[in-house]
Amino acid sequence: MLRDIAFTLPRGEVAAFVGPSGCGKTTMLRIIAGLDRDFEGTVARRFDGAIGMVFQEPRLLPWRTVDENVRLVAPGATDAKLTALFDTLELAPHRWHYPGELSLGLARRCALARAFAVEASLLILDEPFVSLDDALAARLRGELIKLIDSRPVTTLLVTHDVDEAIGLADRLFLLSAGPARILAELPIKRRDPASTAAIRAEIARVTESMRNVSCA
């Protein structure tokens, strides 16, 4: 599924992995999270803290409320901290609801709250905003940026949306179609329209050249 993937992330950096569907992005995240042991190579984690992960499906416990779901993985979190977290993610009115009563957007927010409540040393986000409508996804992206800004943490973001990657990340990794290889590693220093256009152009160029290579 994956081939010759190698990269290093400095602490506190947000890295986005962009690639076509099915290329192995989720597999890579699972290996890094320790869920998948069937691989050759090493994952060197130079930190002691917790991992916070947001899966593609919210994966909430249906029989516990939003509040309980978050507290269960972060028992040490104070009430004040949780209230602030829920406020940022607009979850406050739903704090005592069960996941069965939540829309997908709200469920995703709860998953986000859970990942942030543990005050992780590594944050893994697997397509956290996929299948949400554009307006809602944009709002959630804003909330995510607020959270990351308030507490910088090494973040691995997987997405197929290039704009989302550019908006959220400090560095962008372009992955090829399966078996995935890293095609390009692009630092994102500024998010003004000109820089964004430049990055998009670079991505397009790399993707084109890959296509030409495989056709030839």
Added chain:
Amino acid sequence: MLRFASIALLIGAWYLGSLFAGERMLPGPAAVLAAIVVEARSGALALNLATTLARVALAFGLAMAIGTALGLLMGRVKIADQLGDPWLVVLLNLPALVIIILAYVWGGLTEAAAIAAVAVNKLPNTIVTIREGARALDPALDEMARVFAMPPMRAIRHVVMPQIAPYFAAAARSGLSLVWKIVLVVELLGRPNGVGFEMGIAFQLFDVTRIIAYALVFVAVMLTIETVLVQPLERRASRWRVRAA
């Protein structure tokens, strides 16, 4: 309203039946009621009921505890399943009577043998049900708990047990009805007290009134337990299911 009408119909049919069959074969509601009062006054009713209920509680508790533990083990650990399955099949197909008789033969006509016989009778059903629940556990939630490094006890309490809960409830429901039926047989065969024993005596004396009297009271008690204990627990455990967004 319909329920009461149905019950009234039942009692009416019973009364009519007693007229046709004669007092000796099928005593009417009035006669049975009188018998219940006599037994209650003498204190025999309360004593026998208490004894039987105690046996039911003990055997039920034992079977559920051991059955749940083994069911979880066999559902999650492949080797345990492969090793235990043949024994399970044998126990499932062994007639209740055989288990009871062997228990009395090997253990003597003791209380321990009686309780053990009932528990062993219920055990395989419980294991099979809980094992299914363990097999149906959601791997996605399991992974979530692993990534977030949830301590094992907390994961069992909040992730595993709620998923097992419906299977546990099913095992408890069918188990309770099975246990109290077998307890009566066990008492009939080898115990000096309890509702089953009383029924045995009444059978020898052909005292149909007393048989039906005890049967009615016993069913009423079990129904009460079901309504007052089991159903509220079930409702509370299903709180999260009822609503939708």
